[in-house]
Amino acid sequence: MPIHHPSSNPAVDAHADYVAGRRSTLVSVGVNIGLSVAQAVAGLWAGSQALLADALHSLSDLMSDFVVLLAGHHGRKDPDATTSTATAATRPRLRWCWAVCCWS
Numbered sequence: 106m107p108i109h110h111p112s113s114n115p116a117v118d119a120h121a122d123y124v125a126g127r128r129s130t131l132v133s134v135g136v137n138i139g140l141s142v143a144q145a146v147a148g149l150w151a152g153s154q155a156l157l158a159d160a161l162h163s164l165s166d167l168m169s170d171f172v173v174l175l176a177g178h179h180g181r182k183d184p185d186a187t188t189s190t191a192t193a194a195t196r197p198r199l200r201w202c203w204a205v206c207c208w209s
């Protein structure tokens with residue numbers, strides 16, 4: 106994995122952060138799909154409600170991953186002529202939510 110060197114251009118840094126966060130979230134998507142399926146199969150096979158509950162938990166984590174991907178996608182857009190003031194004001198908050206979700 107390449108080492109991230111901060112650049113003097115904040116837009117370049119923001120893009121590098123977006124790419125790194127997106128990549129780690131996609132890894133999480135893969136892990137949560139595998140976990141959900143494995144836990145559900147093992148839970149059904151063993152008749153274990155605890156494993157089935159864990160499978161549901163992993164599924165809810167998967168939903169969170171998609172929220173993170175969506176927030177990252179919308180939060181990185183810069184305001185343009187068609188962007189309302191309210192929407193432009195919301196974007197930094199979306200970026201913040203996305204950063205918190207990525208690292209939690």
Ligand SMILES: [Zn+2]
Binds near residue numbers: 162163166
């Ligand atoms: Zn969880």
